[in-house]
Each structure stands twice: as structure tokens, then as C-alpha cells.
Amino acid sequence: MPLPHDAVPTAGAARGAEPAGATTAGTALAVRGLRKSYGNREVVRELSLTARRGELTAVLGPNGAGKTTTIECCEGLRRPDGGTIEVLGLDRAARGADAELRERVGVMLQDGGLPMAPRAGAVLGHLARLHADPLDPTALLARLGLSDVAGTRVRQLSGGQRQRLALAGAVVGRPELVFLDEPSAGLDPQSRLAVWELLRELRSAGTSLVLTTHLMTEAEELADHVVIIDAGRVIAEGSPAELTGGTQVRVSPAPAGSVAEVGDALATVLAGHRTLTVRTGPEWVEVSTADAGGRGLDAGTLAVVASALAATGHGDADVSWHRRTLEDTFLDLTGRALREAEEPS
Numbered sequence: 503m504p505l506p507h508d509a510v511p512t513a514g515a516a517r518g519a520e521p522a523g524a525t526t527a528g529t530a531l532a533v534r535g536l537r538k539s540y541g542n543r544e545v546v547r548e549l550s551l552t553a554r555r556g557e558l559t560a561v562l563g564p565n566g567a568g569k570t571t572t573i574e575c576c577e578g579l580r581r582p583d584g585g586t587i588e589v590l591g592l593d594r595a596a597r598g599a600d601a602e603l604r605e606r607v608g609v610m611l612q613d614g615g616l617p618m619a620p621r622a623g624a625v626l627g628h629l630a631r632l633h634a635d636p637l638d639p640t641a642l643l644a645r646l647g648l649s650d651v652a653g654t655r656v657r658q659l660s661g662g663q664r665q666r667l668a669l670a671g672a673v674v675g676r677p678e679l680v681f682l683d684e685p686s687a688g689l690d691p692q693s694r695l696a697v698w699e700l701l702r703e704l705r706s707a708g709t710s711l712v713l714t715t716h717l718m719t720e721a722e723e724l725a726d727h728v729v730i731i732d733a734g735r736v737i738a739e740g741s742p743a744e745l746t747g748g749t750q751v752r753v754s755p756a757p758a759g760s761v762a763e764v765g766d767a768l769a770t771v772l773a774g775h776r777t778l779t780v781r782t783g784p785e786w787v788e789v790s791t792a793d794a795g796g797r798g799l800d801a802g803t804l805a806v807v808a809s810a811l812a813a814t815g816h817g818d819a820d821v822s823w824h825r826r827t828l829e830d831t832f833l834d835l836t837g838r839a840l841r842e843a844e845e846p847s
């Protein structure tokens with residue numbers, strides 16, 4: 503999509519405005535030992551995470567994992583029970599931090615957080631006027647496919663249109679850091695692509711982005727760093743490539759065969775190959791390299807697996823390459839069962 507004039511965001515940080523009081527160069531957000539309870543239910547438990555400047559950090563986790571609570575503590579909308587939060591080098595709890603960060607941080611809330619009565623264009627215009635050097639609201643509306651509804655009251659916008667307006671509101675002030683709580687939830691594929699394009703450009707322009715999402719493809723497409731949280735704790739983090747570990751060889755037994763037998767045979771024969779890991783799942787056996795740097799397996803590995811199968815009488819098994827997705831990793835780490843809310847602890 504061609505870029506309307508002045509709809510290309512340039513972050514304050516990229517304009518050379520290195521913040522006063524920055525203690526951690528290169529770090530946009532540092533959360534350490536964060537704790538938060540609702541009543542007697544602790545939903546964020548000693549959570550620590552770091553988001554680097556100029557990167558997009560995606561926070562993933564099952565429903566109720568504590569993502570929104572964590573992000574809202576970082577945004578200053580909730581008061582933590584413990585731990586520290588440093589945003590753009592400023593202690594979130596320090597006096598005066600709120601006022602300074604209001605100018606430098608953009609926030610897109612999960613429910614949009616927009617006033618319902620005014621018209622969309624007026625809302626964005628108002629938000630733009632709160633900032634010293636805003637993007638052109640008209641161009642931003644066009645950028646997000648909202649020009650035709652600029653005169654529509656927010657209440658009458660569709661869910662996806664409201665969502666995009668909330669995103670526009672979060673970025674119109676050219677923030678150095680933007681928090682986005684599920685920015686693509688409920689968007690049609692075209693709108694999602696427009697949002698992704700904008701987020702990529704924000705990052706290219708030097709903006710730091712922290713988003714929560716349930717869309718694994720969104721994290722894979724956009725994120726430099728992924729943090730997976732579950733039950734209020736970080737359970738894994740890394741780049742998408744580090745978390746997925748690249749490519750595996752998948753072996754399914756012949757129709758009459760058993761996965762466990764094939765798994766045992768491969769584990770025994772391949773035990774001498776220290777870089778190979780054999781994992782037996784319910785439907786197939788997976789062989790991967792210990793190196794989780796995102797590199798694919800080479801053809802030699804396939805030959806080793808094929809010859810191990812032939813040597814153990816499983817030459818008729820089905821062998822294929824499988825590129826592990828973030829969803830595979832996410833489900834492995836967080837389980838496949840539907841979640842119930844946890845009992846108070």
C-alpha cells in the first residue's frame with residue numbers, strides 16, 4: 503500500500519531524543535520480579551521480562567495467563583504488589599514518571615478504551631493535539647482504511663474499525679515505546695496485514711513495541727523476541743527461530759506399526775549421535791538437532807534416520823520434513839487441554 507504523506511511513523515528515540523535518566527541503554531522495558539494479586543488470587547508471580555529498544559517483543563500465553571495484567575502494570579494502569587518496572591529507563595513507580603511517560607509511551611488497550619460518543623476523526627484529532635509532534639491524523643486514518651468512517655461515531659464503528667482506531671490513537675503521538683494488547687484480535691485478513699505493515703514500519707523507524715497476541719503467526723511474522731507466560735510466570739523466551747528450533751524429521755509408523763516401537767528403535771540406534779534428539783509423541787516420532795538456532799536439518803540427517811529405520815525393520819515408515827511452528831512449541835509448553843481458572847494460592 504503506498505504511504506500517505508506523514509503516515510510513516512518516526513519514533514522519538516529514532517529522532518535522537520535519548521531520554522534523560524535512561525539507565526539501561528538498549529532496554530525499552532525491564533520487568534523484574536513482578537507480582538500482582540486480585541483479592542487472594544495471585545495472577546502474576548515473580549515475573550521478569552525484558553524488551554529491547556527498537557525491537558518488537560511479543561508476549562504469548564493461554565487465556566488468563568496474566569498477560570494483560572502484566573502489560574497494564576507496565577502501562578501504569580495497575581499498581582503491582584511487588585517487583586520493579588523500568589520503562590524507557592524510568593522507574594515506573596517514581597514520582598513524575600507517569601507524566602513523562604505519557605508523552606513517550608503509546609498504549610492500545612484490549613477493549614480499545616475509546617470514548618463512544620465522538621466521531622472517529624475527532625477522537626484521533628484530539629489525541630494528536632495532546633502531543634508536540636504528532637503524525638497527521640488524516641493520513642493515519644487513510645493508512646488504516648478508516649477514511650470513510652472518519653465522520654462516524656465510535657459507537658457505530660464495527661469491532662475491527664474500532665480496533666484500528668485504537669491502534670491509530672496509540673501511535674499518533676510518535677511514541678518511543680508502544681504497548682499493544684491483542685492488536686489484531688477480530689480483524690479481517692486485509693486489516694491484519696495493514697496493521698502488521700504499520701507495526702513493521704514503526705519498528706524500522708526505531709519504535710520499541712510490546713504486544714500481546716494469541717496469533718502465533720503474528721508473533722512468528724513480526725517478533726524479534728517472544729516471551730511465553732503461563733500461570734503468571736515466564737516459561738520460555740527467545741527469538742521465534744530459537745523457540746521453534748527449525749526443522750525436524752517426522753517419522754510415522756506404517757499403518758500396522760506402533761509409534762512407541764519406532765521411537766524406541768530410533769532412540770537406541772541414534773543414541774550415538776549426540777546432536778540428534780528423538781522425541782516420541784502420540785502420532786509420530788520427531789528427530790531434531792540439539793542446536794535450536796533455527797537452522798534446518800541437512801540431507802545427511804535424513805539419510806541417518808532412513809538407515810536407522812531400515813536397520814530396525816521399520817523401513818516402511820513414513821518419513822517427512824516438518825518445520826516446527828511457534829504454535830507447536832506453545833502447545834508443547836502450555837499443554838493441549840482447555841484451561842480452567844486456577845484456585846487461589
Ligand SMILES: Nc1ncnc2c1ncn2[C@@H]1O[C@H](COP(=O)(O)OP(=O)(O)OP(=O)(O)O)[C@@H](O)[C@H]1O
Nearest residue numbers: 540545563564565566567568569570571572843844
Ligand atoms: N480486575 C480483575 N479482577 C479480578 N480478577 C481479574 C481482574 N483482571 C483479571 N483478572 C483475572 O486474572 C487472571 C489473569 O487475567 P489477564 O487478563 O491478565 O490474563 P490474560 O493472559 O491477558 O488473558 P487473555 O488472554 O484471556 O486476555 C485471570 O484469571 C482473570 O480472570
